[in-house]
Amino acid sequence: MNKAFVREPDQETRVFCPQCGSVGTQVGAATLDRHVRPEFRMRLRQEAWYCGSGNCTTAYFNHLGVTVLISELQTTVFPHDPAASLCACFPFSFDQIMADADSRSPLQIRELYRLSQTPEARCSELAIDGQCCMKEIQRHYFRLLNPSPPM
Numbered sequence: 001m002n003k004a005f006v007r008e009p010d011q012e013t014r015v016f017c018p019q020c021g022s023v024g025t026q027v028g029a030a031t032l033d034r035h036v037r038p039e040f041r042m043r044l045r046q047e048a049w050y051c052g053s054g055n056c057t058t059a060y061f062n063h064l065g066v067t068v069l070i071s072e073l074q075t076t077v078f079p080h081d082p083a084a085s086l087c088a089c090f091p092f093s094f095d096q097i098m099a100d101a102d103s104r105s106p107l108q109i110r111e112l113y114r115l116s117q118t119p120e121a122r123c124s125e126l127a128i129d130g131q132c133c134m135k136e137i138q139r140h141y142f143r144l145l146n147p148s149p150p151m
């Protein structure tokens with residue numbers, strides 16, 4: 001395979017949110033088509049990145065610093081909307097993570113993991129960042145179990 005066409009997730013491909021400086025997650029045109037309201041869609045073309053920072057109002061951005069805001073999306077997004085599902089494929093709320101953390105037994109998360117392995121899981125198509133949500137959900141779970149001291 002020609003090396004030039006292999007996109008490797010190395011330092012050079014990192015792109016940072018122009019608003020908050022977080023590292024973006026690259027998304028494709030299909031993800032943008034699905035989530036950006038039509039009147040704002042043309043601002044970004046085929047290639048964009050998603051800012052996952054909960055403190056930032058930017059949703060997608062590109063190399064040139066062009067942005068689409070969270071408020072310009074078709075959908076609501078956690079944590080900007082605390083009631084929004086964390087999973088794009090199956091409804092899964094932050095309350096469910098808290099319940100699992102309270103009982104110190106991630107039964108609901110395990111069930112979601114099982115679902116995430118089925119053909120009904122279409123993260124790359126449905127998720128706001130094109131990624132499976134399990135990593136993010138586990139991160140929240142472990143953070144609830146082991147809260148870090150405020151900085």
Ligand SMILES: [Zn+2]
Pocket residue numbers: 017018019020021022051052053056057058
């Ligand atoms: Zn940002």
